Amino acid sequence: MLIELAAHDTGYKVREFTENQFQLGKVSKMTVEGNKLRFYSLAGGKEKSAEETLGSLPLVVGPTFYGFVYNNWDSLMAGKTVKFRYCVLARMETVGFELKKTDSAANQIRIQMKPTSFVISLLVDPIHFTFLPDKTLVSLEGRVPPKIKKGNDWADLDAYEIYKSVAPAFR
Template sequence: MRHWRKLGTLVSLLGFITASPAQGKEASDTMEFQIRDPATREVFFQGFEKVHDTGASTRKETFFFDKARKEVLMEDAVYNRETLRMETYVSRSSVTGEETVLKTEGKSLKISYRAEGDAPFKETTLSWNADTFHGKTFDDLIVRNWDNLLQGKMLKFDLVLPFRLESRGFQIFRTKRTNLDGQDVEVFALQPQNFLLRALVPKMEFFYAPGTRPQLKMFSGPSVIPIQGETNRTVEIIYGLPGARS
């Protein structure tokens, strides 16, 4: 069960902003976020994501910091903007030593993963097809399928799970419309397609403000970083804070 709860790492680190395409040059943007307690709103971690669109690819670099502004987690993801095929992905945690390295070549995806810094890497190669996705592209998936999701249709796909060295069938669907800090939002849930696995996977929800280009405002689910020694603690990640970085 512990391994399935690590799924939050793939979800709450998803890219939440999209840089505008540029003609003949790189486009970039930066946004900040906070990870907080759902009840007290105490902020545990802060961070920012830098997005660069170059050619046919999008690069998203994400950095997490603790209260002392010490970096505790970083990600670097590059994927094809049209197909959402993950080209390369790296994540490293200075708290646990967990490390993931992904690279696609043709229709193959090579995964290297270790749960701790002093552990040897475990490796495998999976097939990558048109319905295979990484959690870093969930925002693109939801926005592209917005109308169908609002009509009650399920978005089904194979989700890459590096910590398990495999991919599994998952689905995203709309659950309700609610109010978040005075703003109307649409709520979408992520869960395994296999109903037996749903009891093992923590609840995860995305909160979006509707519009011409819907904006992710909050993710609710397990923390990607241990909090006061507690793993998988339910947190809220608040997105859309304007960043002053460049």
């Protein structure tokens, strides 16, 4: 379906993000050059590019998301809201989101990821992540990168994913 790769430092600061979206026959890439984000895509033999200026909020991509949550765990557990920009390669831009801890079942921690833009919040429901107290990711409910076939087109997919940890601990 798709492959996502990110180059980042040990603090999960993103330098490059590449996505091969096999369902759409599309390859997209974002690079960070100073405070500039440069987007490139190739689909059906057509190349596109775009540029965005990175502001003061942290930049997060799919492969660095868990590390970002891990690095902000104490703030989230203290009830603070953590804001960031999320790279959406399909749109060749970043979108503002915020994370916050919400009500959850016993022995679980639920983190909500919600768009900061009112307009985008009308299009994208909040995404909910469930963790164990030891920071192990258990599940995700909401928008995911794979698409779903609807007639002759591909549509965004909202799903419920269950995770099984195979590593003894996150770095």
